[in-house]
Amino acid sequence: MSLTRYRYFALVADHGSVREAADALRVAPSAISRQIASLEEEYGTPLFERRARGMRLTTAGTAVLETARTILDSVQSARAAIDELQGMKRGHVRVWTVEGAMDDFVYPALAEFSAAHPSVSFDIMVASSDQLVQRLLDDEADIVVAFNPIQHRSVLSLAEIADALVVAAHPDDAVAARQSVRIAEIGEMRLALPDRTFGLRRLVDDMVAAAGIALKPALVTNSIQSLRSFARAGLGLSILTRCATRRDVVEGRLVAVPLQGRNLRKACLKICVRNGRTLSPAARALARHLARSARSYAAGHV
Amino acid sequence: MSLTRYRYFALVADHGSVREAADALRVAPSAISRQIASLEEEYGTPLFERRARGMRLTTAGTAVLETARTILDSVQSARAAIDELQGMKRGHVRVWTVEGAMDDFVYPALAEFSAAHPSVSFDIMVASSDQLVQRLLDDEADIVVAFNPIQHRSVLSLAEIADALVVAAHPDDAVAARQSVRIAEIGEMRLALPDRTFGLRRLVDDMVAAAGIALKPALVTNSIQSLRSFARAGLGLSILTRCATRRDVVEGRLVAVPLQGRNLRKACLKICVRNGRTLSPAARALARHLARSARSYAAGHV
DNA sequence: GCGAGTGTTGCCGGATCGGCAACGAACTCT
């Protein structure tokens, strides 16, 4: 939203330091410093006293802080009023998702939504893609985030994220230095794979079948986390999606090498709802939000 | 400021139409339309009902309008509180300016300042540059905006705007089609000039003297407005500054052709205060604001 | 004096904003 300056300002006032506020907001200190400076220019007077150990409000700053709180509260209360109008007060939404999308996509999007609609509560349940579709058909899930779900006329996809298959390797593994890995090669590798109820596994099976190879996985599991751990421990390679490996890659614990091959079907994360079913207002709003997040996620990580 | 969306929103709600709000704010309707759309996305619901004859608030919109008013009021009240702290309540500032800078520079800057500090009142007096300096020394002016004022150790320049000399011509005049005019040529032209108390006139006189030419002005006046009218009526050419002709140029009534010549001294508009004198808080704030405006004006019109 | 902690600044890539012109929709007046 556009009230960034006031949010930054209030947070700095609370923490007494640009640095701490920056950590709390997960932005660079310079961004906050600039917004404070621009606010001071707008009011034509310093709002903080700069000290060696942080920032202390000036008298003028105190007045602005009061304003900042008023502003932020009143936006919050407008949201609450709208929630009430739309029957989202005390709403509850049941989201089922594949494990691989949870950390990198579902939770960040959920955090945004929850900040806007604090009174809505959630179930976040994890299952394999096949099971997800079943939950949706059984009306046990309002929204599912599935990986290459089977086509079904009662399942409506609102948005999708193309998510490449990668080979996850320990940074010291020989594979980690490569630009890509061909399908034909993975038959020879020490591999960990998800079990056959996973959309990811179906994709891999189809590809290796088309290439005429047989896989001898060193480990089969029903947990994405365990696939990551396998590779992180240097026990061998795992096949995962880029999205599921992002955090470990950024933090240097894994390297993700793209899989290459002519039979590489589009690997696709989809936000799905049950066709024809009328969702609760809260669920509808969250579904819209997830779909929007998916589109911007897709745009940002191509 | 960054609360644009809420200002736009409130104004549209008040006027009941994007177009009227756009006219009132002097921005394009599309800009407002977008901000409204983004606000609606932020709240996840339409805030206006689109009708053939304008926009009508929805119920959700009414809730947001309340918020918008709270926000805008509370910013206003923070300003007022700061003004009070700084002793700017009911301040009064006496500004003296050259006529040529009034419309294009002084009034826009003043409007911004006045929006931020509504309780400050002004004298805006017009005089020639020589007289301005005298007012400042006599403590009859707090701030002056002068054109190439004479150097004086008690006159402190806070900021300056380089302002090129131009020949103003009627659009049909032969000169209007040219890229530039050399000093040497203006001796032959039918010219209007300000009288000798104007900084602008001093500049012209110095240049023609250096070029060894004598001028036979067709009209001498103590009013910039009359110089403009002279050229607009097609009676001949006027020597003016780019800043003083901008509006007429934009609206197609005049063409401004740059003057060229090696003796062309920098033509310069300066924001000046009396050195050593302690200004009232309101005057100090306005001086700062004018100086800042001058810098951004200079940056924007090179 | 030096290191650790702080806030700020220059630079740059990406996102946003506003102006312009063209469009589509709905009403009004022949």
Added chain:
DNA sequence: AGAGTTCGTTGCCGATCCGGCAACACTCGC
């Protein structure tokens, strides 16, 4: 009914703003 008017919206583009990064300046405590 049809032409014209009055709306709001959208695509495009240039200018501006914002945030990340790295280097810097400053203060305090050892």
